[in-house]
Amino acid sequence: MRNNRAMRSLLAAAVAVLLLAGCGIPRDPESTLDRVSGGTLRVGVTESDPWTRLDGEQPAGVEVELVRRFAGELGATVQWVQGSEADLIAALEVRELDLVVGGLTADTPWQAKAAITRSFATTRVVVAVPAGAPLPADIAGVRVAVEAGTDAAGVLEDKTDAVAVRVQDVTKVRNSAVAVDDWLLDRLALRDTGVHLSKSKHVMATPLGENAFLARLERFLIARQGEVPALLDAEDGS
């Protein structure tokens, strides 16, 4: 049959292409990985403590440190560009930047404009009590300190029966139930009540379709995601 022959020759062609290409797949349409390796990694950064901090002379934070280590692996020097998320993503979209970091999460609305990496860390905002205090059976009616102007405050207000007490800095609250990031529990001597207000899967953004670069970064993130808790602990949490 005609179809049969066509199918067979197509399959043969596909196999030949794959064999020729070998491990070079995936490749970048715009050669980002090749250009960055041994060259300059242009990274857009926007402030999102503790992932990125821009208060010092040089950017700092967990994601900044990860980016530095990634650049180290590629033998690249990092060129930091500060800006709003919208500005940075717009620059990423036209490949004026190679990477954008700044507390991005997997549910980012930028999916259509940037290639989002796998998540390298998951954090939760949990309701916790001081380590010595008894765990409440139910948080209904319990006064819970929560940082003003955060989504956790809204969730606490709308989705639980706890009494939300909005404060400027939850880490300064003593002897009260508080809503905090789970990675702060040990440092603040708190115990998780099991009530979780929100969950964030942390990601980075790369240019759309630069799949070799994306895959290289993801390999790095998969290999190094175990180092994230230590990097978080090294942050001063303020």
Added chain:
Amino acid sequence: VSDEHHELPPDKHRLLVKAVKLEWFSIVYLISAVVLLYFALGSSQAMKAAWVEDILGLTPPIAFLIASRVRRRAPNRKFPYGYHRVTSVAYLCASVALLALGAFILYDSVSKLLKFEHPPIDLVKPIGDEPVWLGWLMLGALAYSTVPQVLLGRLKQPLAKGLHDKVLFADAEMNRADWMTGAAAMAGVVGIGLGLWWADSVAASIISLDIVRDGAGNLKVAVDDLMDKEPTVVDHSRADPLPRRVEHELRALDWVKDAEVRLREQGHVFIGEAFVVPTGDDDLVARIDRANQHLLDLDWRLHELVITPVPEIVRPDPGGQDGA
């Protein structure tokens, strides 16, 4: 599949039982392929097109199975002509769905191509700790959704011809043509792998064009059927010879001066009227009855024929408006 209103002779009935089994198998297999493709979709347009085509591929088997149950029901007061036409209705629905979704994907793919969108495909960790590029899994999923369909199409086609079933025939054709979808989608994914960002959208456009073509072709056939167009053979390549044969048989009778027959296709059987100009009134009722028995035995597909004696026959314009 037993008693009720028999419209099939025993040998055709065996074909039907076989076809029903094949269609059930198709449904189970297609659902598994749809689920597998869903998990490997990623951001590839071509994958999305292949996925939608597989979802739509479910409609002909479902239409066939529903029709094969419903159309055997005996006529009743509410549906005096019986349920044969349920096949045509199912067919119309499936072809409209095919056309609409094909057009949507075509628009989506072409606009992505025009916007120079570069599809990202990243790593996944399917089993264990070793990350794999999702593109490789896409190729595997596409192979699973393609090769068995082509084989299924080959098994269904002779059954469709034997049963004179156009839904089954359309299904077999769609299955047989699936190698093209599979190959195009694979080329798109491999293209992304090779850094050819446009390959994916181009492949998706080709697939969706094929879906649109399928949909438009099937829609035309379904509308023709519902308009009672002249019956055709199962692959629509030419007019079915049965109406002319019935006419010849009638004219050959010694008491018939002239005869004209028009038949409608209802599902896979024919129903219609014969107008005869008798030589005289002698024994006319019994003659008509005998002729009817004889004609219904000519071909299993001739299901119902009303023979009406008329003084003369006024023939319609042979070509008709579209002349096809």
